[in-house]
Every structure is written in C-alpha cells, then in structure tokens.
Amino acid sequence: MELNEIDLNLLNVFNELLKCGSVSATARALGVSQPGVSNALNRLRTLLGDELFLRTSRGMEPTPYAEMLAEPIAFALSTIHSTINQRATFDAATSQRNFTVAMTDIGEIYFLPVLIKLLAEIAPQVTLSTVRNNAVNLRDEMEAGRVDLAIGLLPDLKTGFFQRRLFDQKYVCLFRKEHPFEQQGITQDTFTEADHVVIVSAGTGHGQVDELLEQAGVHRKVKLRVPHFVAVGHILQASDMIAVVPERFAERTLAPFDLVYVPCPVKLPAISINILWHAKNHREPGNQWLRTLISDAFSDNKVPGNDPI
Structure with missing residues (x-):
C-alpha cells in the first residue's frame, strides 16, 4: 500500500x-x-x-x-x-550565526562601525561577512541563500525581492581643510577648473556621477582615477584635489583626515539607498532581525516597510 x-x-x-x-x-x-x-x-x-x-x-x-x-x-x-506548527526562532543574544551582506566600500565605511558596535552589545556571537555588490552574481547568491541582505542602489534586483528605503544620498564636494575653496567657496567655474580625483564605481549608483555631470555640460579636469573610495581621504588630505562623493561618506572622513565638504555647485539628484532581501527570506527570523536592526539604526524615517519591488 x-x-x-x-x-x-x-x-x-x-x-x-x-x-x-x-x-x-x-x-x-x-x-x-x-x-x-x-x-x-x-x-x-x-x-x-x-x-x-x-x-x-x-x-x-x-x-x-x-x-x-x-x-x-x-x-x-x-x-x-x-x-x-513549528516556528523557527532567532535569539540574537545566543546565536552564533554568520550573516553575509552585500555592500560597496562606502557601505563598509559608513555602516560597519555602527553595526559592529551594535552586535557587540546585543548579539556578541553573531558575525558578519561582506561581499561587493558587483563582484558576485548577486541575484543568484541571494536566491541561493549565500547572501542574506544587500544595501545600496540596486535597480537590477526587482522581481522576487523586497526592499526597504534607508535614506536618500546627496553628493557633495570634499577637500582638505585650509583649501582655498574653504574660504572662497566653490562655483561651477572653479569646480571645473580644479583638479579632481574621480572614483570609478562601475555597477553601483555612484558610477552615475560622471554621466550626470556630462549631461549637465560639466567637464571636470580629472587628475586621478581610482577604483574605490578607500584611498580618497588619504589622497585629498595630501593634495589640493577635490572629489564629488556621497555626503554620508564625506561625514566619515572629516575627523580622521582633516577634511571639509560643501554642497556641490552642480545640482545632482540624490540616490535612494535601500536594504534588499530575497522573497524566500521574507519571514525568516534571523533575516528579519538583521534588516530591522539595520533599518532602526540607519533609516531616516524609522518607519518599517516591507515593500515588494
């Protein structure tokens, strides 16, 4: 039978x-x-x-x-x-789980110091790993469960994913303290005449800056191109170059590198920074806990939202 x-x-x-x-x-x-x-x-x-x-x-x-x-x-x-009738549970205080989060190097600079401090306080045995948004097939990795969350501007993650808005990211001009621009201010003309360090961030929302400036008819005098943001603080500290960077990245560089920033004289649209997860993990307790932790710590409006894309 x-x-x-x-x-x-x-x-x-x-x-x-x-x-x-x-x-x-x-x-x-x-x-x-x-x-x-x-x-x-x-x-x-x-x-x-x-x-x-x-x-x-x-x-x-x-x-x-x-x-x-x-x-x-x-x-x-x-x-x-x-x-x-069983419901999986997640106890942050005792869990030894490792979460993998996809983010840019800006994300690591901005999010990780705060996240690590929070984990030490409320989930001391939980660990984090990060991967680059553009270094893996993010859709497949998240669908397979190898990446738990992604943070950034990720328009390619649509069907099958949920997202929650964290904040809108503005762009500013960043340079060293006592730079002539600190006293004189910066106009569109002096902006184009200055030596620029340009961050080439292909595959991220920040990679659109060059395109947006060109659309506005603004051509920068590029002195240096680098593939990531990590070295920008060191470079600006030791030169008269300027850089167009996201404001929240700029905030993290002021004290360590003696830098200042001002509004960009060319109007650039803000980009929306979101936290995203695959639909299969929508009700998974550990995933819910981590994305709520991130949202509570970094969201501008602090209003939870689980909006399917």
Whole structure:
C-alpha cells in the first residue's frame, strides 16, 4: 500500500478512537458527526483489511492489528503536527550565526562601525561577512541563500525581492581643510577648473556621477582615477584635489583626515539607498532581525516597510 492511497484524516480518526474508545466521544473530540466517524472507520477497515475495532461491553476495543499500529501512527501524527506548527526562532543574544551582506566600500565605511558596535552589545556571537555588490552574481547568491541582505542602489534586483528605503544620498564636494575653496567657496567655474580625483564605481549608483555631470555640460579636469573610495581621504588630505562623493561618506572622513565638504555647485539628484532581501527570506527570523536592526539604526524615517519591488 502506498501513502497516497490513505487519507490522513482516516488515521486521525483511528488515533482518536483509540484514545476515546467510542464513536460518539471521537465525533465530539473531532467536531464531526457520528456517521462521519463510522464512515471513516469503514473506509480504513477496507483499506487495511482488518476490523481494527470491535464493539464490546467496554466500548470499541482495538484488534491486535490495531494495537500494533497504534504507537507508530500516534508518533507519526504527533511529528506531523509539531512540524507544521513549528516556528523557527532567532535569539540574537545566543546565536552564533554568520550573516553575509552585500555592500560597496562606502557601505563598509559608513555602516560597519555602527553595526559592529551594535552586535557587540546585543548579539556578541553573531558575525558578519561582506561581499561587493558587483563582484558576485548577486541575484543568484541571494536566491541561493549565500547572501542574506544587500544595501545600496540596486535597480537590477526587482522581481522576487523586497526592499526597504534607508535614506536618500546627496553628493557633495570634499577637500582638505585650509583649501582655498574653504574660504572662497566653490562655483561651477572653479569646480571645473580644479583638479579632481574621480572614483570609478562601475555597477553601483555612484558610477552615475560622471554621466550626470556630462549631461549637465560639466567637464571636470580629472587628475586621478581610482577604483574605490578607500584611498580618497588619504589622497585629498595630501593634495589640493577635490572629489564629488556621497555626503554620508564625506561625514566619515572629516575627523580622521582633516577634511571639509560643501554642497556641490552642480545640482545632482540624490540616490535612494535601500536594504534588499530575497522573497524566500521574507519571514525568516534571523533575516528579519538583521534588516530591522539595520533599518532602526540607519533609516531616516524609522518607519518599517516591507515593500515588494
């Protein structure tokens, strides 16, 4: 006999009849009619080729075959019940889980110092790993569960993903303290005449800056191109070059590198920085916990939102 030949409800009636010892008590326990219980028992008798229960003065007594089936059926039903009612939990205080988050080098500079401090306080055994948004096939990695969350401007992650807005990122001009621009201010003309360090961030929202400036008819005098933001503070500290960078990155460089920033004289649209996750992890407790932690720490509006893309 194959499992697809047996209705699970019949086994449930069998198990309850064993406990109750009567058709009427079983019907009350299951919330069905007595004829319904009798019909289920007759169907099970036919399937198993045994009477299963005999009517006696003491009630419905199980046959030897029914007694043999009793324990394994009760165990199987209990296992099924506990499994389908089980809810995974996540205890941040005791978890030793490692989360992998995709972000840019700006993301690491801006988010990680705060996140690491928070984890030390509320989830001391939880660890983080980061990967570059553009260094892996992010869609596949998140779908496979190898990357838990992604942070940034990621327009390619649409169908099958959820996102929550953290903040809008403005662009500013960054340079060293006591730079002539600190006293004189900066105009569009002096902006184009200055020596620029340009960060080439292909595959990220920040890579659009060159394109946007060109669309505005602004051509910078590029002295240096670098592939990431990590060295920008060191470079500006030791030169008269300027850089167009996201404001929140600029904020992190002021004290360590003695820098200042001013609004960019060329109007550039802000970009939306989001936290994204795959739909398969939408209700996974650990994933929910981490994205809520990040949202609470960094969101401008502090209003949770689980908006499908």
